Amino acid sequence: MNDCLYIEDSYIKEFSATVTSTKGKYIALDKTNFYPNSGGVEWDTGKLVNKRDGKVYNVVYVGKFEGKISHELEKEGLKEGDEVKGIIDWDRRYKLMRFHTAAHLISGVFSKNYNLSITGNQLNPEKGRIDLNIEKLDIEFIKKIIDEANQIIEKDLPVEIYYKDIEEAQKDSSLFKLAMEFPREIKKIRIVDIKGFDAQADGGCHVNSLKEIGKIKFIEAVNKGRNNRRIYFNLENK
Ligand SMILES: [Zn+2]
Incomplete structure (x- = not known):
């Protein structure tokens, strides 16, 4: 299975994933639909919603570092193991x-x-x-x-x-x-x-x-x- 959902289908707008690591405002997911800044095309923005408490984290930048996709959030708070709903800014x-x-x-x-x-x-x-x-x-x-x-x-x-x-x-x-x-x-x-x-x-x-x-x-x-x-x-x- 591919952990980049957009690779299989560019029209997915929402998805569910689990936080696999965090470093302050930077988090990685077990799978993602956020396209990282690459190939001369800008990154997706959007939000992650913590399924446990409904808190919303805006995704402001997405990049690829050492082959892994990293999501930069507006604020800290998500923890490893948290289940999230991801929603990309579809207009963008x-x-x-x-x-x-x-x-x-x-x-x-x-x-x-x-x-x-x-x-x-x-x-x-x-x-x-x-x-x-x-x-x-x-x-x-x-x-x-x-x-x-x-x-x-x-x-x-x-x-x-x-x-x-x-x-x-x-x-x-x-x-x-x-x-x-x-x-x-x-x-x-x-x-x-x-x-x-x-x-x-x-x-x-x-x-x-x-x-x-x-x-x-x-x-x-x-x-x-x-x-x-x-x-x-x-x-x-x-
Ligand atoms: Zn191309």
């Missing part, structure tokens, strides 16, 4: 999911249609950022990419998640568009597949179909050093 999570799938889609357009690769991304609920390794900053070209991405959203392709054996996955370099770290011992790679368009190895949360993204809006593109162009985008509900 859902925006991050939409941004994350949108980032995969844009990176897919760059690589598939223009053989260009993304070098990084940073996503928060307010805006998305993608770094691109190109020599010249051509705003019209970037806008064209966003238009093409929006046309693909109109097709409302499903987003499927499945696993591949690591040996098989490594034969296909297109699955690894972003430099990502994978633990050496893993045997299976999780694939996020915008069906028929772009598949990438990924451990994050995504929407089930492209229409959920809404519409991608170009904000601006800036030069960030030699060959690095930084593109900012936003999402509109449709």
Whole structure:
């Protein structure tokens, strides 16, 4: 069983868990649905409710430390063995999911249609950022990419998640568009597949179909050093 619930289902909003360790305001759970700050995507916030006394603890930050997910709470008080109900801030999570799938889609357009690769991304609920390794900053070209991405959203392709054996996955370099770290011992790679368009190895949360993204809006593109162009985008509900 996986102790990260979001890996199996990005749409879970509430869950039950047991506190396995505490260090002041920082606690670990036997399982969690809180996504930690990783892969260029911001963390989930929300709350933990102590089932024993109903006390509520706001989760303000979630990170991964030495392979373990740590929840930073607003205040101390939970103890090892406490059973809690976890509730994630769904508005925030859902925006991050939409941004994350949108980032995969844009990176897919760059690589598939223009053989260009993304070098990084940073996503928060307010805006998305993608770094691109190109020599010249051509705003019209970037806008064209966003238009093409929006046309693909109109097709409302499903987003499927499945696993591949690591040996098989490594034969296909297109699955690894972003430099990502994978633990050496893993045997299976999780694939996020915008069906028929772009598949990438990924451990994050995504929407089930492209229409959920809404519409991608170009904000601006800036030069960030030699060959690095930084593109900012936003999402509109449709
Ligand atoms: Zn991703």
